[in-house]
Amino acid sequence: MQFSMREVFAPKLFKSLTHYSRAQFGQDALAGIIVGIVAIPLAIAFGISSGVGPTEGLITAIIAGFLISLLGGSKVQIGGPTGAFIVIIYGIIQQYGITGLTIATIMAGIILVLMGLAHLGSVIKFVPYPVIIGFTAGIAVTIFSTQMNDFFGLGLTDVPANFIDKWIFYFHHFQPNWWAFGIGLFSLCVCIGMPLVTKRVPGSLAAIIFATIAVWLLKTYAPASWGIASLQTIGDLYELPHGIPAPHLPSVELEEGESVFTLIQRLFPSAFTIAMLGAIESLLSAMVADGVIGDKHNSNTELIAQGVANVVVPFFGGIPATGAIARTMTNINNGGRTPVAGIIHAIVLLLVLLFLAPLVGMIPMACLAAVLIMVSYGMSGWRTIYGLCKHPSRDLAVLAITFFLTVIFDLTVAIEIGILLALVLFLLRTSEATHIRTFHNEIDPNEDTDIQSNLEHLTIPDKVEVYEIDGPYFFGIANRFDDIMGRVSTETYPIRIIRMRKVPFVDSTAMHNLSMLIERSHREGMTIILSGVNQHVHKQLLKGGIEQMMNPENICPNIHVALHRAEILLRS
Secondary structure, eight states, X not given: OOOOHHHHSOOHHXXXXXXXXXXXXXXXXXXXXXXXXXXXHHHHHHHHHTTSOXXXXXXXXXXXXXXXXXXXXXXXXXXXXXXXXXXXHHHHHHXXXXXXXXXXXXXXXXXXXXXXXXXXXXXXXXXXXXXXXXXXXXXXXXXXXXXXXHHTTOOOOSOOSSHHHHHHHHHHTOOOOHHHHHHHHHHHHHHHHHHHHOSSSOHHHHHHHXXXXXXXXXXXXSOGGGOGGGSOBHHHHOOOOSSOOOOOOOOOOOOTTOOHHHHHHHHHHHHHHHHHHHHHHHHHHHHHHHHHHTOOOOHHHHHHHHHHHHHHGGGXXXXXOEEOHHXXXXXXXXXXXXXXXXXXXXXXXXXXXXXOHHHHTTSXXXXXXXXXXXXHHHHHOHXXXXXXXXXXXXXXXXXXXXXXXXXXXXXXXXXXXXXXXXXXXXXXXXXXXXXXXXXXXXXXXXXXXXXXXXXXXXXXXXXXXXXXXXXOBSHHHHHHHHHXXXXXXXXXXXXXXXXXXXXXXXXXXXHHHHHHHHHHHHHXXXXXXXESOOHHHHHHHHHTTHHHHSOGGGEESSHHHHHHHHHHHHHO
C-alpha cells in the first residue's frame, strides 16, 4: 500500500482553520484558559516528582503543549508532562543524570518521528488492553509510593528508587511532620470533595488555592513556637525563573574510555520505553477523544508531532511529554474543538511562568503530594481490573505479570516484557483460531453454514484424504499440520487434498514446510493436491517456488475439481 506525505503528516490545525469562525474561537479560548489553569498544578507536580523541578514541568507543558497542538493529528489533544513518565524519568536521572535524560528524550522523539513516518500509528493500537492496564496500574502504585515523603513531611533525602527498598526506608525513618500531614490531608479532602460541590472547578486547583492561602496565613501570623516554619513549600526547595530559559545544547560527560555511541547504546532501552509509553498514551487519549467528539485522528501525524515535541523540549530543559487524557477531556468538556484551544492553553501557562512565579513558590509540597495521590488513584483503574477478573484467566495473568514487573522492577522491563506478552498472546489466539479438519468418505457442505441447504454431500474416493485448513497458515500451524499429515502412511492414503479456501495468507515457515512435504511426496510416491487457493496465496506460492514443484493441474480452484482430479489420478 502506498501513502502520500499528506496522509502521513497532515496537522489538524490547518484543516480546522479553513472554516474557522469567531464563535468557535470563543469556545476554544474559554476551553484553553480553563485547561491551562488545570494544567498548572499538574505540570508543577509532575516536574517535581520526576526528580527535576516545577520550572521543567511548566516549560514542558508550554513548549510540548504548543507543538503537539500545532502539528498534531488530533483536533483536541492536549500535550504535556504526565504521571506515566514520572517513574521512568526518575529512574533515568538516578542512573544517568540530567544529561542522560536529555539525550534519552531526544532519542525517544526521533523514534516517535520514525514510527510516524513508517505508518506505525495504527500498529500501536493493537497492544492488548490487559498489558496497558497492567503497567498503568503499576505506574499508579509507584507514583503513590513516591509521594509519602512529601505527604507526611518526612524530609528524607536519598530515598531508594526500588519499590520494596523505598517502603523499608520509609518505615525505618517514619517521623512525620504533623503540619505537612495536616495540609496534605486537607488537600486530599478538597480534591475528593470538590467534584461533589461543583465540577466546574477542578479539585486539584481548588486544593492548591486553599492550601496555599492557609499556609501563607499560618506562616505570616502563627507564633514561631507552632513550628510552622518546618512546612516546606516549592519556593523553599526550588528557584523559579521568570521566563523560559534560552535553548542550549546538552553537555555530554562521558565516562573514561566511553564513546558517544556507547552512551547512546546504554540509553536506547530507556529512550525506547519513553517512545512506546508516549505513543501508547497519546494514541489512547486521541482514540478516547474521537469517540466523544465524533472525529477521527491521524495517528501517524500524532506520532510525528509527539516526536518533534520531545526532540525540541530537552533543549529548553524540559522532560518527556505526551498526550494527556485528563486535560484532553477537560478541553472537550469545556467546548474546545480545534487545536487553537491547545495553543491558548500553552499561552496561559507561559503567562503563569512569566508573572506568577512568586505565587507558585508558595504552594506547599504536601499539597502537591495530595494532588499526585489523586492522580495515582485515577490511573489505577481498579474498576477495570475488577471487571477483567471475569474475563479469561490468560488476560488476567498478563495483566498481573505486567503490573508486577512495573512495580517491582521498572517500566523499561515492564514495557519490553509487556510487548513480548502481547505478541505471544496474539500468536496463541491466532493459532487457536486456525483449525485443521480431516475428511474421509464424504464432505457435508451444510457443516460450513448455519442454514440447512439441499446441497449434496461430496463423495471422497477411497485412498484419498482431505485436509481443510481454516485460518492463517503460519509457523504456529505449519508444524501442527506436519504432525497430522505424518500420522497416516502413504500406502493408506496415496493422494491427499489440502483444502485452502479459508487460508488468508501463508508465511515463510508454512511455505518451507509445504515444500518439504511436496519433496517427501515425490520420494514416497504420494500426490499432493491443493484446493481453493485464493489469488493472494497463489501469488505467494508462485514466488516461493511451490507451483514449480507441483504439476499445475494439481492446484485446483475448488474442491469439486480437486476430487475429480484425484479420481483421474487413481485410475491412471
